[in-house]
């Protein structure tokens with residue numbers, strides 16, 4: 050085939066560029082390869098041959114031909130479960146239905162239960178000297194700048210706590226170790242998916258590394274946490290969960306209603322039994338569904354929240370005053386007298402913050418995503434991709450290319466989406482952070498609400514600054530799974 054003409058690009062990532070991270074120019078390298086040899090380039094990665102499909106053919110792969118590009122098989126292969134010969138289709142459909150039918154349609158009830166979990170967790174922040182700032186206790190409040198080395202962990206715990214409420218319900222959220230179990234599973238699953246394949250020292254032996262990485266993530270983190278942490282607590286309370294799920298199934302559900310996802314799943318998969326073999330197999334099925342949802346939800350939301358926080362702190366002179374004014378007008382002006390009571394309706398009105406979140410996700414530099422596996426040989430442009438090939442989309446290219454953004458694709462403009470009326474959850478071939486087509490993330494509305502709650506919880510109570518006003522991107526290939534590293538300093542606002 051004839052190579053496509055080479056196009057000049059503006060900078061693919063937000064400033065500042067990482068100073069020490071490996072592969073700082075990875076997106077430019079993919080651009081160059083796709084411009085020169087596209088519309089498909091084959092890249093040896095993770096012991097596989099990944100087929101990267103140019104942005105001009107993304108609609109074909111994600112929207113127009115889902116029969117040839119399987120999400121289910123791609124996800125199983127990504128998690129190193131491809132060796133299982135079982136058809137994963139039904140299982141993945143169960144996960145999709147559980148989230149798609151019970152999260153977005155019940156968002157207002159969910160946010161009402163979930164927001165206090167995040168706020169409470171972030172009310173008091175642990176600092177480098179072991180003390181806390183925030184909370185109501187005046188003698189431990191800090192009025193001077195203090196370093197907070199593990200704000201990522203504290204945000205992770207807050208989001209994990211929110212997901213405990215969503216998936217298991219408030220009774221389990223009262224046990225603080227459950228959020229830690231959720232966070233551990235989320236990190237383990239991210240490791241299992243090969244997040245560190247480009248930055249681990251010995252990943253140059255990709256097949257051996259993939260095997261060892263999968264073994265250690267599964268055997269040392271995921272399985273023990275599920276078997277000894279999450280499963281026993283759920284087994285003990287299964288009768289109450291099933292009764293709640295069955296009761297909810299019999300009522301006509303309204304927007305404000307909230308039933309934990311585990312309860313809904315038990316009602317669907319246990320055939321009304323809470324003991325016996327059918328109940329046990331239904332219970333195990335629901336447990337694995339919950340683990341998959343933990344994987345899909347916690348880690349990516351935390352990473353996106355940290356990205357947005359770091360960028361907003363870095364650009365605070367330009368953007369934060371307007372965002373704070375928007376908080377005041379939405380939360381104080383609603384007449385309910387309690388600006389800390391967040392609702393889905395109020396969060397949806399935060400259009401400037403929404404725009405900022407979208408712009409951070411558009412420009413943070415995600416290299417590849419939207420994994421699919423071909424089910425048969427497929428023609429893409431002049432090439433034929435063989436059956437069973439792993440396919441990925443070049444996210445950053447699609448989200449910044451002149452074809453989609455003219456000359457301004459590499460320029461960060463935090464409030465442009467508010468002016469254009471495009472929400473952070475609105476997907477398209479030019480914005481793929483949440484995927485596209487039939488399998489676009491069914492939890493994205495909740496994810497964006499979670500991020501808004503985290504930012505409000507932190508920036509309405511604390512002044513935050515970045516040491517040297519800079520941060521490092523430790524993994525330039527996996528910016529959606531690895532958060533930027535920053536030294537954050539806080540003081541009570």
Ligand code: HEM
Pocket residue numbers: 111120141144145146148152342345346347349350351353418419420481482483484485486487488489490491492493495496497529
């Ligand atoms: C910022 C946070 C999040 C990001 C960036 C994100 C991104 C994505 C992406 C890229 C996909 C694959 C789409 C595709 O390949 O076309 C996906 C799928 C999925 N996401 Fe999210 N997600 C986030 C949060 C969440 C949350 C909070 C939930 C659950 C409440 C969730 C549930 C799912 C599920 C179940 C799938 C599987 C696909 C399906 O069932 O249709 N995600 N997500």
